[in-house]
Amino acid sequence: MxxxxxxxxxxxxxxxxxxxxxxxRFLDEIAAWGGMTEAERLAVMASLPERKARFTSPPSASPA
Known part of the structure; x- marks a missing residue:
C-alpha cells in the first residue's frame, strides 16, 4: 500500500x-502522518498550497 x-x-x-x-507540514502533522487515515492525509495535503502561500508571501506594506 x-x-x-x-x-x-x-x-x-x-x-x-x-x-x-x-x-x-507542521511537526505534529509529520509525527502523526503514519497513523493518519488516507482521508486525513488528503485533508492536510489540500491545505498545503494555502499554507505555503501564507508563509512565503511578503508582509503587507503598512499605510504611511
Whole structure:
C-alpha cells in the first residue's frame, strides 16, 4: 500500500512556526502522518498550497 505524502525529502524546520518549509507540514502533522487515515492525509495535503502561500508571501506594506 502506498501512503500519500507531500514529503520532498528536503526537511527544513522553521523553529518559530515548527513548520517544514520543504513539505509545509507542521511537526505534529509529520509525527502523526503514519497513523493518519488516507482521508486525513488528503485533508492536510489540500491545505498545503494555502499554507505555503501564507508563509512565503511578503508582509503587507503598512499605510504611511
Amino acid at each position: 502506498t501512503v500519500s505524502t507531500p514529503c520532498i525529502k528536503i526537511c527544513r524546520i522553521d523553529a518559530e512556526s515548527r513548520l517544514c518549509t520543504g513539505c509545509w
